[in-house]
Amino acid sequence: MPLPLPFLRCAIALLAALAAIPGAQARGTIDRVEIRGLEAHPAMENNVRLALGVNTAVGEQQGEARLEFLLFNAEREARQALEPFGYYSPTITVDSPRGVDDRVTVVVHVDRGEPVRVRESDVSILGPGGEDPYLVADIKAFRPAPGEVFDHTTYDASRDGISRRLAERGYFDADFMRREVRVTRADFAADIDLAWDSGFRYDMGPTTFHQDYFRPGLLEKLVTWEEGSYFHQGKLDRLRQSLVRLDYFSAIDIQPRPQDASDDFRVPVDVNLVLAKRTVYSAGLSYGTESGLGVRFGMERRYVNSRGHKLVTDLDYAQNRKNLLVQYRMPAFAWLDGWYTVAASAYDEQTDYIDMRHVKLLASRSGELNDRWTAVASLIALRERWSYDMDVTTGGRLYSYSTLFYPEVTGNYIGVDNRLFPRHGLSASVALRGGADGAGSDTSFVQGWGSATWFQGMGEADRLILRGEGGATWTRNLVAMPPSLRFFAGGDRSIRGYAWREVGPRTPPPDNFALGGRYVVTASAEYEHYFNAGPWGMAAFVDTGDAFDGKNDFRLRTGVGLGARWRSPIGGVRIDVARGLNDPDSVVQIYLSLGANL
Numbered sequence: 001m002p003l004p005l006p007f008l009r010c011a012i013a014l015l016a017a018l019a020a021i022p023g024a025q026a027r028g029t030i031d032r033v034e035i036r037g038l039e040a041h042p043a044m045e046n047n048v049r050l051a052l053g054v055n056t057a058v059g060e061q062q063g064e065a066r067l068e069f070l071l072f073n074a075e076r077e078a079r080q081a082l083e084p085f086g087y088y089s090p091t092i093t094v095d096s097p098r099g100v101d102d103r104v105t106v107v108v109h110v111d112r113g114e115p116v117r118v119r120e121s122d123v124s125i126l127g128p129g130g131e132d133p134y135l136v137a138d139i140k141a142f143r144p145a146p147g148e149v150f151d152h153t154t155y156d157a158s159r160d161g162i163s164r165r166l167a168e169r170g171y172f173d174a175d176f177m178r179r180e181v182r183v184t185r186a187d188f189a190a191d192i193d194l195a196w197d198s199g200f201r202y203d204m205g206p207t208t209f210h211q212d213y214f215r216p217g218l219l220e221k222l223v224t225w226e227e228g229s230y231f232h233q234g235k236l237d238r239l240r241q242s243l244v245r246l247d248y249f250s251a252i253d254i255q256p257r258p259q260d261a262s263d264d265f266r267v268p269v270d271v272n273l274v275l276a277k278r279t280v281y282s283a284g285l286s287y288g289t290e291s292g293l294g295v296r297f298g299m300e301r302r303y304v305n306s307r308g309h310k311l312v313t314d315l316d317y318a319q320n321r322k323n324l325l326v327q328y329r330m331p332a333f334a335w336l337d338g339w340y341t342v343a344a345s346a347y348d349e350q351t352d353y354i355d356m357r358h359v360k361l362l363a364s365r366s367g368e369l370n371d372r373w374t375a376v377a378s379l380i381a382l383r384e385r386w387s388y389d390m391d392v393t394t395g396g397r398l399y400s401y402s403t404l405f406y407p408e409v410t411g412n413y414i415g416v417d418n419r420l421f422p423r424h425g426l427s428a429s430v431a432l433r434g435g436a437d438g439a440g441s442d443t444s445f446v447q448g449w450g451s452a453t454w455f456q457g458m459g460e461a462d463r464l465i466l467r468g469e470g471g472a473t474w475t476r477n478l479v480a481m482p483p484s485l486r487f488f489a490g491g492d493r494s495i496r497g498y499a500w501r502e503v504g505p506r507t508p509p510p511d512n513f514a515l516g517g518r519y520v521v522t523a524s525a526e527y528e529h530y531f532n533a534g535p536w537g538m539a540a541f542v543d544t545g546d547a548f549d550g551k552n553d554f555r556l557r558t559g560v561g562l563g564a565r566w567r568s569p570i571g572g573v574r575i576d577v578a579r580g581l582n583d584p585d586s587v588v589q590i591y592l593s594l595g596a597n598l
Contacts, residue, residue: 028102029061030054030070035078037110044085044112051081054106071096071106078108084152086115088185115149119189125162129171129198138162150183150190159194166198170231170267172258173199202231202258205266211273214248215306219271221333231256231267242337243273247302250276278302286318289586290351290499294318307331310339322348336367338374347484353501353514355397356483358384372415378408380433381440384482388513402482405440408433416455420571420596423457427598433485445475447485449520453598461533465597467524469494469545478518478549486516489547489557492591494522496543497559497580499589504547517547521554528565539563541576557582559589571595 033055038045049055054070062070074094082090091111096104123142129135142158144150159179166174177195184190204227209219222242225235236254243252251274261267282298294317301311310329316322327343343362349355364378382404387397409432416425430450435441449471456464471487491500505515522545530537544558561578576591 028067028098028104030058030067031099031103031105032058033106033108035108035110037112041085041112044082044087047084048078048081048108048110051077052108053077067104074106074108078110082110082112086117086149086151086190087112088116088183089113089188114188116183116185116188116190118144118146118148118150119184119187119191121146121192123162123192123194125166125196125198126177127171127196127198128201129166129169129174129196132169132198132201134169135162135165135198138165150181155181155192162196166196168233170202171198171200172202172261172267173197175199200265202261202265202267203227204229204231204235205262205268207269207271209271209273211249211275213275213303213306214308218306218308218331218333219243219273221331222337228266236269239271243271245337246308246331248276248308249273276302286316288318288321290353291321292319294321320349320351322346332365332367336369338365338367340365352512353499353506354386354483355388355513356384356386358382358482358484373411373413375409375411378410379405380408381405382482382484384484386483388507388511388515400479402442402480403440404435404442404482404485406433406435406445414598416596416598419598421567422455422596422598423463424455426452426454428452443475443477443480445473445481445485447471447473449487458527461530461537463528463530465524465526465528467522467526469520469522471520473518481516483514483516487518487520487547488514488516489520489522489545492576492593494543495545495557495559495580496524496541496561496576496578496591497589498557498584499586502585503545503557505549505553517553518549519554520547521545530565530567535567537565537567539565539574539576541578543578555582559584572597 033049033052035045035048038048052074054074057066057070071094075092078092079090082088090113093109095107095109097107098104121142123139124130125132125135125139138161142162143154163174174196177197178193179195180193182191182193204225206227207220207223211219222239224238236256240252240254243249251272253272255270255272256267257270258267278301280300280302282296282300284296286294286296288294296314296316298314299312303309304311308331312325312327312329314323314325323345324347325343325345327341330340332338332340341362341364343364345360345362346358347360348357359382361381362378364376366374366376368374382402384402384404385399387399389398411430413426413428416422416427428451430448432446432448434446435444437444449469451467451469453465453467456466458464473481473485473487475481487504488501489495489503490498491502494500495503501514501516504517504520507513507515522543524541524543526539526541528537528539540562542558542560544556546555546557548554557580559578559580561576563574563576566573571594574591574593574597576593577588578591579588
């Protein structure tokens with residue numbers, strides 16, 4: 001039976017193409033694959049390499065027919081791999097020189113040629129969504145714009161971004177009316193024709209919490225929108241964040257149900273919650289050059305009762321430093337997301353730098369001002385005892401006592417691109433406190449403190465971190481200010497190369513107790529480099545500053561050092577080795593710290 005004419009033509013063309021490939025007449029082993037002409041464009045080179053079937057056969061001996069097939073397909077595969085980048089008419093040649101033992105090197109030569117550029121772009125939204133200001137802005141920002149290279153990734157991201165924005169803003173019935181891109185290779189031109197029909201915008205319907213422990217009405221206070229207001233996914237995201245911060249639940253699933261919307265286009269929202277384990281225990285060992293060997297125990301009751309109250313206890317018991325904290329928190333959802341807190345703590349420290357004990361009682365209200373600012377307003381009662389001198393008669397210590405009752409306001413700002421590993425942005429903390437003699441305090445005082453950290457990514461693998469701190473105390477009776485409210489410097493969050501609280505006024509030798517200062521000023525500059533932009537890196541830094549009582553006492557203490565960095569899945573891990581340049585107590589200091597260092 002004679003073969004059909006079209007089949008014969010295809011077979012002849014294939015045989016002719018195979019015959020034109022150098023060295024394709026015998027079997028051989030593919031030694032390596034080289035791609036030339038894309039060295040300055042690693043993304044394109046990588047895409048071509050992934051697309052080449054011959055690349056998967058490196059190191060394997062190929063029969064004659066298989067080798068011919070792989071080489072024949074290489075030109076087509078490379079051509080198709082360049083199209084997503086806007087290059088539809090490249091010039092590609094494939095060479096396969098042979099070496100010893102029939103080892104074949106496949107060389108793909110690529111000349112990208114002229115790219116296809118957007119000639120006309122008609123992108124629109126019909127219906128109510130066409131007047132939505134956010135969607136109008138998205139349409140204006142659609143890329144690639146006329147005159148730009150028609151890059152598929154950019155086009156897909158813009159198209160899918162508008163579809164996603166329509167859903168996020170409640171246009172659940174939105175669909176494409178037109179979706180076409182016409183590429184004219186001869187003109188190196190692409191014409192984009194996109195149109196959506198937005199349909200009606202839905203509104204927020206009733207929100208139902210599915211849980212069986214907390215009293216009705218408690219979680220409903222976290223709903224910040226009114227029923228009947230426009231639907232927006234951001235409202236649900238904020239609710240999710242509020243529920244996560246409560247730490248009551250092990251699973252949170254918030255689902256809008258547009259398919260069950262009412263006749264007036266109101267979308268019901270289901271919030272499905274799985275209660276987390278009620279009590280969490282923690283234990284560990286600790287060691288510090290000052291505090292000595294210690295143990296830590298903690299217990300947290302995530303929810304004490306159906307009102308959502310919490311209880312936290314923490315004991316840190318070391319040889320030279322002991323601390324006990326008991327904290328009771330109650331939800332405060334009205335006005336600002338936050339907590340009412342009452343707490344009591346007892347602290348005892350007997351180190352080379354200080355002899356101190358204090359008891360503190362606290363009542364506070366915390367709140368989230370916005371997605372970047374949180375604030376805490378507190379009333380604090382403090383009773384503290386400390387000693388710097390010995391009684392020459394009895395040989396015992398001479399203690400000083402202070403009782404203070406004062407309000408305090410603190411604020412924390414986090415405006416960074418990534419809270420686990422910031423590359424751009426700023427974080428800051430501020431505190432203001434003050435007491436009055438005769439109003440529960442032994443002395444009148446006002447104290448302010450602030451710190452800020454600025455992050456700036458440098459290329460793909462480097463990061464610059466600048467940090468500054470400043471604090472001041474205004475009082476006529478500094479000796480009545482307890483050590484816990486004076487300023488010290490030194491340590492991993494201050495001046496590395498010096499121990500914690502090493503820098504600042506001290507008693508004369510031999511006791512050499514840390515007194516703490518009226519003022520503090522510190523600054524730091526750090527540069528990090530991550531190898532091949534991966535998780536491991538190193539850092540170099542310089543820290544400087546001082547804690548002091550007056551301008552005549554100010555003396556800069558500077559430390560320099562190197563560090564190792566690991567960008568772990570749960571945040572940064574830092575090990576620093578630093579040396580002080582101005583009479584440090586020890587030759588080097590080693591610091592281990594975890595977290596984003598905000």
